[in-house]
Amino acid sequence: MDKHDTAGTDTRLDEEEAVRRALENYYRAGKPPWDTGVTPPELVALIEGHEPGNGAGNGALPPGRALELGCGTGTNAIYLARHGWEVVAVDLVDRAIEQARERAATAGAAVRLLQGDATRLDELDAPGPYDLFFDLSCYCGIPPHRRDAYAAGLTRRAAPGARLLMFGYGPGTLGDTFAGVTADELRARFAGWELADVTPGTNPFPTFWFTLRAGTA
């Protein structure tokens, strides 16, 4: 590795460290702004098979194995477990995972909660395969140089036809240089997956719900 490469590597490690510290500070300061405790209607519609509020209950997704990336304090992992899913949930921040474990225990929900990096899943005991991946604002904050590893980790763990339901902010929304995600990026990065749906979020700034499907081969 020449001097130039070393400098690049240092910059990327600094970037990762800065993101991690910022996230830890949010949890240390108390309840982070995103921690609403409410499962988004888009996940409810997928799992329970009806549009929120219409009570139809048709087309529920048969429960299987789910992996949540960036689970925070566990609201949605607990929701999935309560709906019959075998859930593993990962977050970078130990304080988030501790809170998620307490909440899961209180709720009586069987969720395997792992502190770790969604871009380094091989370091965790989470072999899969998974039928469903759920990501609520995790990927869109991951530094670009780690995103291929995120996609590869999910691809290796995807059951045939697995779904990835992801919510992300558009580029420029979070006020730093790299955060954000676009449909074009996901199409390019998730080789072998189909971007089956892109639905704009309801926020006053650009956000999106992406649904990707893994190949069936």
Ligand SMILES: C[S@@+](CC[C@H](N)C(=O)[O-])C[C@H]1O[C@@H](n2cnc3c(N)ncnc32)[C@H](O)[C@@H]1O
């Ligand atoms: C905006 S928060 C959303 C948390 C949770 N999904 C929710 O909606 O309450 C993003 C979460 O992803 C986690 N995160 C960010 N980068 C991560 C990574 N590389 N691996 C695992 N978790 C990560 C953060 O610690 C944080 O809890």
